[in-house]
Structure formats: structure tokens, C-alpha cells
Amino acid sequence: MDLRREEIDRGINAMQALQRLVPEGGLKNRDRVREEMDELISPEFEPYFSANAALHLLVACERCGRCCLEEKGIAVSIDDCRRIARHLGLSLKKFMMEYTRPHDLLGELVGSARMLGKKEGEPCPFFDSSLPGCRIYSVKPQVCTAALYLSKMNLLTCEEQQKIGTFPICSADEKLRARIADYSLRLDEDAEAKSELEGLFASNGPEVELFRLLLRLKGMEIYFGPERAERLARRLGLARVPEDEVLKEAGFLYAATINLLRE
Ligand code: SF4
Ligand code: SF4
Secondary structure (H helix, E strand, O other), X not given: OOHHHHXXXXXXXXXXXXXXXXXXXXXXXXXXXXXXXHHHOOHHHOOHHHHHHHHHHHOOOOOOOHHHHHOOOOEEOHHHHHHHHHHHOOOHXXXXXXXXXXXXXXXXXXXXXXXXXXXXXXXXXXXXXXXXEEOOHHHOOHHHHHOOOOOOOOXXXXXXXXXXXXXXXXXXXXXXXXXXXXXXXXXXXXHHHHHHHHHHHHOOOHHHHHHHHHHHHHHHHHHHOHHHHHHHHHHHOOOOOOOHHHHHHHHHHHHHHHOOXXX
């Protein structure tokens, strides 16, 4: 069996295995949950949003520190502040006074979010070059968890350009792109495998529909944080948001097939 066939079979098997997560009697409140997701991220941004989620699952930040040094500002939600304050053994108030400042944007959209006290051109206060990287890594802000992809993406730009932009000078991003480009190239040489995959992801088969829903849910977790995604998962009748591992195999095929990365 060649490598392409093996990968395709693994992805399809992984997608079918997702059915095991569905409670007896099927998912609940599907339409209501979809509506709620639509309110959070408009469906017009699909497939970019879900493809970004798939890419996020497939790549691991290499903690080179570039983001921690070069990002203009790091936004933190109130959940982030609580988590980090607890980790540092500080009261929420003390943490906010010592480590945060008001958000750069004003208005309702920002809500209770604030910014870490990082000035442009200076490293994040939690960056420690000797570690390497972040000294609050296990509890870092959601926006840092979502880097590479979701926090860096601009869905409007994705939609205009019909592709997901490169995250420049990021070694992790470069490696993932090379892996996907290599697979896409090999798919181009195998018309049968390519059309099987394209047909699969264009279909409304129950396993593909479930995969897409769970991938979108994963995107919600990456982008909006675990608390919100857990609530959506429970509403669907799922025990929890699926682990990254169970979505990775099919996520790779999805990313390679829809090919929004091509220049
Ligand atoms: S996302 Fe990329 S550039 Fe940023 S710290 Fe991680 S490896 Fe470095
Ligand atoms: S909180 Fe950690 S991961 Fe986020 S920018 Fe600061 S040092 Fe980097």
C-alpha cells in the first residue's frame, strides 16, 4: 500500500471513529448550537475558520520567542487574568494592576478584556529567554495558545484572497506548509486518490458532517477558550470537546485537500 493510500485510509477511519463520541440517540440541539457558533463566527468565513483550526492542530509552536518579542500587544480576557493570577499566587486585582493595562480598543466589543503590560518593541513581561520562552506557559493567555493560526489570521483577508496567509518567519509554520505542499504535490500525481478525497470533503456524508462540526467546535475552543467550547459541547450532548489527537488525521487530509494554502 502506498503512503497516500495509507494516509487516506487513516484519515477516513479516524473520521468514522468520531461516531463513537456521539451519545446514544444522536447529537442534541444541533441547529441551536450551529446558530450559536454562527453568532460567534459567521459561516461566511468557512472554510477558512475550520481550516485554520485544522492547521492549528497540526503544528506546534517551537517557542522561538519571536511572537513574545514582536507582537505589538497581547490581549487577555478576564478568564486569562484569573488563571494566570492563580498560577502566580496573586489576587486578581493585584495581577491586573501589576501586569495589565486597558485594552487598546475601546467599546463594547472588547468587554472586560485588557492588554498585558507589554510595550511595543519590548518583550512580554512573561518572556524569559533562558527557558526558552514563556514562564507562564501552562496558563498563558488564550491568544498565545491560539498563535500560530487563529490569532494571526484575518478572516476578511482570507476570504478576499481565498487562501490562508503565511505567518512570516515562523519555522513551525514553514515546516507545516512544506509538509502539506509535499502531500498536495503527491496527490496531484494520483488523480484517483485526489478525486476520492475531493469527493469525500465535498459530500454531506454523516461522517464528514460530524467531522466538520467537531472541527468547528475545536476552532471555537482554540479561538474563544475552553470554557465556551465546553458549554457548546455539553449542549450537543458530548462528554467534552474532542481531543486534538482524534481530529488530527482527518484534519491533515482536509487541509491538504481544500488547499487554501496554495500560492
Ligand atoms: S508561533 Fe512561530 S514565530 Fe511565534 S514563537 Fe512560535 S515558533 Fe516562534
Ligand atoms: S504570555 Fe507567554 S507566550 Fe504569551 S507573549 Fe507573553 S511570554 Fe509569550
